[in-house]
Amino acid sequence: MKKILIALALLTLPGLTVASGDGGFHPMTAPIDPHNDASLQKGAKLFVNYCMGCHSLEHQRYNRMARDIGLTDEQVKENLIFTGAKVGDLMKNAMPKTEAKQWFGVTPPDLTLIARSRGVDYLYTYLLTFYEDSSRPFGVNNAIFPNAGMPHVLWQLQGMQKPVYAVHKNAEGHEAKTLTGFELVQPGSMSPPEYKEAMADLVNFLAYVGEPIKLERQAIGIWVVLFLVLAFVVFYLLKKEYWKDVH
Numbered sequence: 408m409k410k411i412l413i414a415l416a417l418l419t420l421p422g423l424t425v426a427s428g429d430g431g432f433h434p435m436t437a438p439i440d441p442h443n444d445a446s447l448q449k450g451a452k453l454f455v456n457y458c459m460g461c462h463s464l465e466h467q468r469y470n471r472m473a474r475d476i477g478l479t480d481e482q483v484k485e486n487l488i489f490t491g492a493k494v495g496d497l498m499k500n501a502m503p504k505t506e507a508k509q510w511f512g513v514t515p516p517d518l519t520l521i522a523r524s525r526g527v528d529y530l531y532t533y534l535l536t537f538y539e540d541s542s543r544p545f546g547v548n549n550a551i552f553p554n555a556g557m558p559h560v561l562w563q564l565q566g567m568q569k570p571v572y573a574v575h576k577n578a579e580g581h582e583a584k585t586l587t588g589f590e591l592v593q594p595g596s597m598s599p600p601e602y603k604e605a606m607a608d609l610v611n612f613l614a615y616v617g618e619p620i621k622l623e624r625q626a627i628g629i630w631v632v633l634f635l636v637l638a639f640v641v642f643y644l645l646k647k648e649y650w651k652d653v654h
């Protein structure tokens with residue numbers, strides 16, 4: 408009985424960590440497709456243009472990325488390298504870590520594994536839910552990462568949105584408000600659906616970077632399973648042959 412209880416407690420653990428990580432705001436589902444090279448290429452372009460000033464992808468090389476998302480080394484050199492790096496280099500940036508800490512209060516993390524540590528839905532929601540908040544140093548807050556130290560670097564694309572709250576009474580009878588959505592108060596250069604699609608591309612790219620070998624692994628997996636099925640048939644027939652005189 409005790410063992411069953413412990414097993415049950417362990418089973419609920421992953422659920423608990425997710426619940427504590429979402430800052431009260433439910434993550435939206437990221438509509439990503441790892442097979443869509445066009446989407447991955449658009450995501451890579453957004454990343455090098457808008458994120459790499461502060462964030463690196465230290466465990467990823469430009470030429471590996473090129474091959475995996477359907478680009479040539481030349482295309483990457485011309486369109487995606489702004490740091491003076493060579494095409495075989497790791498995707499580092501020139502942001503000095505100690506100064507970054509002074510500017511933002513926290514060093515912008517390397518994002519190579521962020522899709523695996525936080526999940527794609529979290530990332531998608533994070534990028535969609537920056538909102539105006541004059542009490543914060545950069546004038547914005549985030550729904551899923553309250554008091555994030557990152558400015559809304561994509562405000563020119565998305566525009567600026569204000570939070571919409573629902574007011575209700577909590578258990579003690581006090582008024583409490585929960586964030587339910589947003590209202591676009593200043594449009595950006597993209598329409599809301601365009602911005603959503605762009606963020607799906609960016610998250611798709613970050614998910615690829617987190618596990619570049621994923622598609623290959625799945626393809627190999629199919630062959631491994633086929634091999635095992637075939638091996639089972641052969642071994643079964645062998646067993647029958649060996650034991651036929653005994654029985």
Ligand code: HEC
Pocket residue numbers: 453454457458459460461462511513514515516518521525530533534552554555556557558560561609
């Ligand atoms: C001006 C610098 C700057 C730029 C540009 C920038 N970020 Fe950030 N980012 C930060 C800082 C600083 C943090 C750390 C925030 C914290 O921990 O409070 C951060 C944190 C993050 C996190 C981690 C959130 C978490 O839950 O820990 C993600 C994901 C992220 N950034 C994604 C992006 C993406 C995607 C872009 C490009 C669209 C981008 N950032 C552009 C400064 C920047």
